[in-house]
Amino acid sequence: MTELKGALIGCGFFSINQMHAWNDVEGARIVAICDRDPARLKVVGDQFGIDRRYSDAEALFADGGFDFVDIATTVESHRALVEMAARHKVPAICQKPFAKTLSDAKIMVETCRNAGVALMVHENFRWQTPIQAVRKALEAGAIGTPFWGRFSFRSGYDVFSGQPYLAEGERFIIEDLGIHALDIARYILGDVSAVTARTTRVNPKIKGEDVATILLDHKNGATSVVDVSYATKLSTEPFPETLVELDGSKGTIRLTQGYGLKVTNAQGTTTTNVSPKLLPWASRPWHNIQESVYAIQQHWVDQLKRGMEHSTSGADNLRTFALVEGAYESAAKGQTIDVGAML
Ligand code: NAD
Ligand code: 89V
Structure with a gap:
């Protein structure tokens, strides 16, 4: 099997x-x-x-010699870098959040489609072993x-120590973390027709909201609640587990803290233990996320070689991103937002 060559930016x-x-x-x-x-180039390169190390993405693409690009920068640069990849006809993975606005995200998807290059958003939470286990049971x-469903991520973990920029944006938890839980909700219960949200900020040291409660009307008639918080201090810190509750016509599924x-x-x-693997380079409690990074990247390669669409393709991610935008709009206006009208 031929080995694909990749370039990573960020x-x-x-x-x-x-x-x-x-x-x-x-x-x-x-x-x-x-x-x-x-300094970051040296740390990762060494x-x-x-x-092969570059300080400028244009110079990287001009030199070429790779089959895909993995964009791991923060959101401000995503649109320019995805468009650069499309111009150079290079398939691209882009980290979440995909774009700053839904209209930017739509342009990025369209640009890659017109250029005929694959585009996948690195939306890895649906690839977590416990989430895959929930979907399999369903x-x-x-x-x-x-x-009915509930997708819940409530934590008091100091996420700002590793990612200080998260304290600085006007938007925080829905854009950064809620986006994962919203994607899981779609992955498990299907697409959404309407979104209603309420937000608040508890931590006075940050700019954006750190608590959000979101109600989703799924197209299949199911209702779900996505609730996320970084202001919740619990006896055993659950970071970074997403807990899931599902009620069905013939029974219930509960994904509980500690991966049961x-x-x-x-x-x-x-009751089954659906703990993620602790990969040799991983560390607790991040191992759940780290394993899903491996899973989504393997999926990228496998689908690229088959010429098949990715689970979290740019087009798929528009439907998750619309829930982010819709949740902010709902919280600001105190109204329910029609998601179909946004897409
Ligand atoms: P970071 O700020 O630590 O790293 C970003 C790097 O990109 C920096 O070193 C910066 O110098 C570089 N950079 C920015 N713009 C550039 C450009 N135009 N050209 C070249 N280099 C550029 O950020 P991070 O915490 O590593 O987060 C990166 C992305 O990953 C964010 O979008 C974040 O939301 C996402 N993220 C995803 C997960 C997940 O589980 N999927 C977890 C954490 C972070
Ligand atoms: O996905 C993220 O960007 C991270 C984390 C999972 C810690 O919220 O900020």
Whole structure:
């Protein structure tokens, strides 16, 4: 099998996970890296033994010699870099949040479609082992037809120490973290027709909201609640677990703290440990996220080689991104937002 060559742009905090995962992925390797900060370029280049280093993305693309690009910068640069990749006919992965606005995101998807290049958003939470286990149980018919769900991420973890920029934006938890939980809600219960949200800020040291409660009307008639908080101090810190509750016509599924999957139906209750693997380079409690980084990157390579659409393609991610925009609009106006009208 031919090995794909990749270039990674953005050698910051999270890129270390992506670089480790690229080392593990079968069928691809990173041959060049780029960061406008020379210190970060050196750290990542030295740690992963990458000699081709660039401070300017245009220079990277001009030199070429790679089959795809992995954009791991923060959101401000995503549109320009995705458009650059499209201009150079290079398939691209782009970190979440995909864009600053839904209209930018739509343009990015259109640009890649017109250029004929694959585009995947690195929306990795649906690839977590416990989330995959929930979906499998549902698909196996364990609880019949789901009519209600809850996707909950409540934590008091100091996320700002690793990602200080999160304290500085006008928008925080829905854009950064809620986006993952909203994507999981779509992945499990399907697309959404309307969104209603309420937000608040508890932590006075940050600019954006750190608590959000979101009600989703799914197209199949199910209702779900997505609730996220970084202001919740619990006896055992659950970071970074997304807890799931599903009620169906024939039973219930509960994904509980500590990675237990409880399925109750006419046959009784089964409890399974659906803990993520602790990969050799991973560390607790991040191992759940780290394993999903490996999974989504392997999926990128496999689908690219098959010429098939990715689970979190740019087009798919527009429907998650619309929920982010819709939630902010709903919270600002105190109204329910029609998601279909946004797409
Ligand atoms: P960071 O600020 O630590 O790193 C970003 C790096 O990109 C910096 O080193 C910066 O110098 C570089 N950069 C920015 N613009 C550039 C440009 N135009 N050209 C070259 N280099 C450029 O940020 P981070 O915490 O690593 O986050 C990066 C992205 O990953 C964000 O979008 C964030 O939301 C996302 N993220 C995703 C997950 C996940 O689980 N999917 C987890 C954490 C962060
Ligand atoms: O996904 C993210 O960008 C991260 C985290 C998972 C910690 O919220 O900020």
